[in-house]
Amino acid sequence: MITTDKVSKVYKNGTVALDNISVDIQKGEFVFVVGPSGSGKSTFIRLLIKEEEPTEGNIWVAGKQINNLSSWKVPYLRRNIGCVFQDFKLLPTKTVAENVAFAMQVIGRPKSAIETHIPQILELVGLREKAGNYPDELSGGEQQRVSIARAFVNRPLVLLCDEPTGNLDPKTSTGIMRLLDRINRTGTTVLMATHDHSIVDSMRRRVIQLEGGHLVRDEDRGMYGVGAQA
């Protein structure tokens, strides 16, 4: 589902964000990308949605080689990928339901499809009663659920999460992780960048560890750190 082959990214100012990264992620996997701030986690995600171009190497997402994809095809690539961010990125002037519906509208889904899908997806994330509320009337955890609903409503093949629990307390984070796990069980590949030890350690999924742009560990059913660090 996601394959990178000797991918490097050097920014214009000379910073080496990623160096020779090769990973292969299968359909339906749940993968953590861990490492301290500045280790290249975010750059890795930005490369997958083609917000950045790799300096070297090839990338395949959802069966397509994306590093030489022409720019007008990028929107169609992104329809296969859902994105969740630390800062939710919700539109404050739209209600919960409208925020989620927006993702369907902008790719031209018919009104009837929007009307049937929105209640279903809000049910899935547990926000059915909050459909008419505005984001600033919700807690952080609820806002993140809205953003997950928006990322998932078009049934992408891959869900990319960049520090989705970064702004949330541990209890709320657990709820979010349960939701992501549920989405993963529908066959959706989930890739989550995080530096939250307890989450990684309790889930025991595949862990890809980056340090200063290098791939230092790729381990099934891993912990956040190895040995003493855990």
Next chain:
Amino acid sequence: MSVKGGYFIGETFQNIRRNFLMAASAILTVAISLALLGSVLLIRQWTDTIVGRWRGNVEINVFLRNDASEPQIQAVQSKISSIPDVKEFRYVSKEEALTEFQEMFKDKKDLVENVGPGVLPASFRITLKDPEEADAVGDQIKGLPGVDEVQYASQTIKRLTAITNWVTAGMAFFVAIFAIAAVLLIANTIRLAVFARRKEIGIMKLVGATNWFVRVPFMLEGLLTGFIGSVLAFAGIYGLAMLTRRVQSLAPIFDAAVGTGAAIETGLILVVFGIGVGILGSGIALRRFLDV
């Protein structure tokens, strides 16, 4: 398409509402520049009509000096009759000139009383075979002894053409400046709209909206700005044309009202220009400020 159509129209009007003052000033600038352009077009049309009409019946008036002797007059007459371009000519004596004058201004007693015999000069009136030859014929008569002045409408036509040429050139200059201002104002309006919605645009791109989907509401906004401005200009031009008709009915000497047909034709040209200006303005803004 129905969802999209509604979406686009809703977004477009929301943009305009959010930035009403900017949008209004852009619309007014478009209206002013296009009204100027329309005036230029109408003035051209108007002078062409007048000039064309005058060309058709150019008459040369050869005014004689008051002290011109009989042989001098005879000489002038034989000279005129020898010019092949002359179709026909007529001698108007001082007495005839006075009678004509009294006839023409019979309503204005003071004027008639003040002009006694001997004030108006005698003259020859010449009709030409080809009005274009007025200059050549006039030159041949000008220097003859006993001739005071040679007058013909082509001088007036030349002067009028020269003046209107300058006026239209000057106005075209302002039209160009206003048109550039209109394009830039529209571009700036769109830029603000893009800036106000950058977060939304970011999310749209993230969830896979096509570039055209992102662009269309902004393009529509520019187009609508140009269109509304041009409709205002259309109304202004139409009003102006109707005004010339009113002037004509009051003072028939202004024998050149702008017809309704010409006004509407000019108005339609303005609308096309307005839409063009709108698309150009939003195009510039989207190219420079919307990275899609």
